Amino acid sequence: MGSVRIGLSQFFSIALLFELGTALVVNLGILSGKDAWVSILLGGLAGILVFLGYAYLYWKHPDLTFTGYTTKLLGKAIGVPVSIAYIVLYLNLAARDMRDGGTMLAMATMHHTPLFILSTLMILSSAYVLHKGIEVLTRTSLVFLMIVLLIGLFSTIMLMLSGSINLNRLLPVMETGIQPVLESVVRQSYMFPFGEMVCFTMLMPYLSNSRKGPWVIMGAMLTAALLLAYTMALNISVLGADIVERSPLPLMPAISKISISDFIQRVDIFVVMVLIIGVFFKMSVFFAAALIGISEVFKLPYRKMLYPAALIILLTSMVDARSFIEHLDEGGRLLYTVYPFFMIVVPAVLILVTAVKSHFSERRPD
Amino acid sequence: MNRNRRGIPVRRSLLLFSALLALMPLLTGCWDSVELNRRAIVSGVAIDRGETEADKYVLSFQVIVSEEISGEKARGIAPVALYTGRGRTMFEALANASRQTARFLSLGHVRVLVISEKFAREGIRDIMDVLERESDTRLTSLMFISKGQPAKDLMSTMTVFSKIPANDLVEKLETTSKQFGYNYRMEVDEVIRGIQIRGGGPTINGVQTTGDKENAGSNDNLKTIAPKAILRVTGLAAFKDDKLKGWLEGETALGTALLQNQVKEFPSLVEDREGGYIAFNVYQSTVKIAAKAKDPEHPLIIVNISQQAALKEGPSTLDYSDPEVIEGLSDRLTAETKNMIQLAVQEARRLGSDYIGFGEALRRENPRGWNRVKDHWEELFKTCEVKINADAVIRHTDMRGNSFQVNK
Numbered sequence: 001m002g003s004v005r006i007g008l009s010q011f012f013s014i015a016l017l018f019e020l021g022t023a024l025v026v027n028l029g030i031l032s033g034k035d036a037w038v039s040i041l042l043g044g045l046a047g048i049l050v051f052l053g054y055a056y057l058y059w060k061h062p063d064l065t066f067t068g069y070t071t072k073l074l075g076k077a078i079g080v081p082v083s084i085a086y087i088v089l090y091l092n093l094a095a096r097d098m099r100d101g102g103t104m105l106a107m108a109t110m111h112h113t114p115l116f117i118l119s120t121l122m123i124l125s126s127a128y129v130l131h132k133g134i135e136v137l138t139r140t141s142l143v144f145l146m147i148v149l150l151i152g153l154f155s156t157i158m159l160m161l162s163g164s165i166n167l168n169r170l171l172p173v174m175e176t177g178i179q180p181v182l183e184s185v186v187r188q189s190y191m192f193p194f195g196e197m198v199c200f201t202m203l204m205p206y207l208s209n210s211r212k213g214p215w216v217i218m219g220a221m222l223t224a225a226l227l228l229a230y231t232m233a234l235n236i237s238v239l240g241a242d243i244v245e246r247s248p249l250p251l252m253p254a255i256s257k258i259s260i261s262d263f264i265q266r267v268d269i270f271v272v273m274v275l276i277i278g279v280f281f282k283m284s285v286f287f288a289a290a291l292i293g294i295s296e297v298f299k300l301p302y303r304k305m306l307y308p309a310a311l312i313i314l315l316t317s318m319v320d321a322r323s324f325i326e327h328l329d330e331g332g333r334l335l336y337t338v339y340p341f342f343m344i345v346v347p348a349v350l351i352l353v354t355a356v357k358s359h360f361s362e363r364r365p366d
Numbered sequence: 367m368n369r370n371r372r373g374i375p376v377r378r379s380l381l382l383f384s385a386l387l388a389l390m391p392l393l394t395g396c397w398d399s400v401e402l403n404r405r406a407i408v409s410g411v412a413i414d415r416g417e418t419e420a421d422k423y424v425l426s427f428q429v430i431v432s433e434e435i436s437g438e439k440a441r442g443i444a445p446v447a448l449y450t451g452r453g454r455t456m457f458e459a460l461a462n463a464s465r466q467t468a469r470f471l472s473l474g475h476v477r478v479l480v481i482s483e484k485f486a487r488e489g490i491r492d493i494m495d496v497l498e499r500e501s502d503t504r505l506t507s508l509m510f511i512s513k514g515q516p517a518k519d520l521m522s523t524m525t526v527f528s529k530i531p532a533n534d535l536v537e538k539l540e541t542t543s544k545q546f547g548y549n550y551r552m553e554v555d556e557v558i559r560g561i562q563i564r565g566g567g568p569t570i571n572g573v574q575t576t577g578d579k580e581n582a583g584s585n586d587n588l589k590t591i592a593p594k595a596i597l598r599v600t601g602l603a604a605f606k607d608d609k610l611k612g613w614l615e616g617e618t619a620l621g622t623a624l625l626q627n628q629v630k631e632f633p634s635l636v637e638d639r640e641g642g643y644i645a646f647n648v649y650q651s652t653v654k655i656a657a658k659a660k661d662p663e664h665p666l667i668i669v670n671i672s673q674q675a676a677l678k679e680g681p682s683t684l685d686y687s688d689p690e691v692i693e694g695l696s697d698r699l700t701a702e703t704k705n706m707i708q709l710a711v712q713e714a715r716r717l718g719s720d721y722i723g724f725g726e727a728l729r730r731e732n733p734r735g736w737n738r739v740k741d742h743w744e745e746l747f748k749t750c751e752v753k754i755n756a757d758a759v760i761r762h763t764d765m766r767g768n769s770f771q772v773n774k
Binding site for chain 1: 498555559733
């Protein structure tokens with residue numbers, strides 16, 4: 001894969017931002033009520049286990065992307081269609097994230113701006129960064145990660161000072177046992193956002209250090225799980241599980257409770273910033289993964305398909321659903337019907353094939 | 367190929383130009399922007415019950431007239447204006463009110479929401495939905511119930527310390543909550559959480575105007591040294607679910623606020639044996655409500671309260687330098703606190719509403735048991751055993767030891 005090499009810290013930041021992405025502002029894992037944070041932690045651990053599988057594939061084929069070794073392992077006849085399916089998946093995920101982000105912006109602040117305009121601006125900025133190259137995207141992420149973390153720190157301190165946090169709202173932990181938590185892990189939180197890390201299989205060949213790289217990414221996933229669980233616990237301890245459950249963007253009302261002597265207040269604009277940053281990086285990573293896939297499968301230069309792909313994402317996101325409710329419902333069902341196939345089943349088959357092949361190739365010498 | 371002076375192909379420069387042209391609309395900024403001079407900032411909203419279903423919601427918006435607050439263009443008119451709209455829903459009433467205003471009603475800075483007692487007795491459930499759903503309004507607006515009068519009156523009373531009556535009301539609440547008592551900040555989301563408590567409800571601050579209500583809305587109200595009409599924070603409205611059940615006053619209200627751990631500071635009086643009273647300032651009280659519920663049908667609720675106080679007024683011949691005397695006084699302070707809490711519990715039981723959070727304590731202790739009893743919690747709440755452990759420390763006697771009456 002070319003001469004581009006991306007450092008570990010950049011990979012850490014892009015993985016962390018990708019994970020936080022939209023997950024930070026939505027009511028993640030809320031199927032398990034006020035134990036959502038437990039379900040996020042468990043989901044994160046499950047996600048890391050799944051990622052170990054991707055890492056194994058990467059270690060066996062450090063110079064190939066996912067589409068690369070799929071074609072190599074399964075042969076052209078099966079490998080190419082599977083690769084194309086993945087490209088479609090990534091384009092679709094990028095489109096879905098853009099729809100998420102656009103609608104949330106429209107709900108939260110920009111009531112009159114047409115969704116199409118919001119989406120166009122977002123995809124244009126994303127396309128511009130990718131036009132500059134993937135290393136630019138990852139370096140940008142380093143800067144924005146700092147901003148997101150600073151906003152998080154600031155909000156936490158302010159919430160504590162304004163006395164809105166009541167830890168009693170998190171109690172009792174797991175009042176109906178562990179079953180609802182596990183159910184929400186299976187239905188939601190191990191796939192979203194942790195299973196989506198599958199798209200990093202397309203980026204990992206750029207890693208500057210192939211031994212340590214996957215571990216750094218897993219470190220980012222763990223950090224993300226902790227931060228997401230913490231954010232969710234914060235939301236619930238400020239608003240109560242009932243309000244969080246009914247809010248599509250619970251971070252927003254939680255942060256809007258910040259009011260210090262009626263002087264520091266209305267800081268919910270920070271959440272909008274976090275939302276835009278998160279959506280931008282999540283979408284861009286999917287977009288990049290799709291582009292790399294396209295350029296590999298169809299042997300095209302990487303930049304050639306940039307704008308057509310952007311157009312596809314834009315249009316997909318527009319025709320995805322008539323309403324946000326429909327969009328969310330669809331997304332919720334995709335999480336436990338379609339995605340597991342791409343994120344677990346296919347990689348599992350590849351791991352099996354790789355393991356068998358390397359087993360036999362090791363035997364051969366004796 | 368045609369080239370201009372710099373050597374850029376004409377076609378390319380045309381393309382660049384049109385791209386720049388396409389980007390131009392972005393320079394105007396947000397699609398949604400409303401300039402400040404097109405906004406009317408709403409500082410408070412009063413919600414009254416109309417007579418018929420067709421105008422069920424009567425919303426009065428207290429709008430700030432910015433020129434009158436500060437600025438050279440002041441015309442000497444009232445600093446706020448009140449616009450009223452009616453409708454079958456809150457949203458319709460808002461739309462209706464905007465027919466009268468020249469500017470967009472901007473709800474981002476609403477600090478006070480007052481609901482009339484009449485509406486509160488009927489139920490506030492339907493009011494709350496739009497308040498949390500609408501993205502412009504904020505959860506940190508303070509809620510009040512107007513005691514025994516239309517909420518609109520309270521939005522149209524001129525006040526002394528702030529030109530904007532809503533701000534004055536907020537400041538009044540904060541002053542009283544910091545110094546004397548049982549009223550405390552009650553914000554929109556707290557009311558919603560209160561309504562959602564099984565078997566309980568929220569408690570909301572009461573507010574009323576006293577004095578000459580006729581001329582309360584005129585500048586004349588403030589021309590005398592003693593304002594003719596005064597807006598005052600008073601009482602706690604106790605709810606069962608979303609319906610107002612009764613008003614709590616005095617020690618009962620104080621006990622209730624103590625149980626909700628919302629009291630910052632309050633004066634507490636102890637009767638002196640020689641007659642008269644000794645006054646303490648209780649500057650810290652921490653309450654923890656726990657439950658013992660092996661058998662959820664017969665729970666024991668334990669209220670632990672610890673307080674710190676300072677002697678503020680002790681016109682008596684008692685020897686305050688004697689630790690035993692102070693100990694004795696703190697015992698009586700404890701008894702006083704216990705009494706308040708007992709009054710609060712009794713009143714809550716009389717009203718049949720667990721707004722003091724005993725059910726929540728039981729739920730934290732024994733979640734499975736709670737699930738079994740939550741449907742008939744009202745009955746259990748009335749009969750369950752309550753144990754109050756109070757502890758008070760008198761930290762100091764302020765700037766003097768004994769009273770001068772001792773050395774006479």
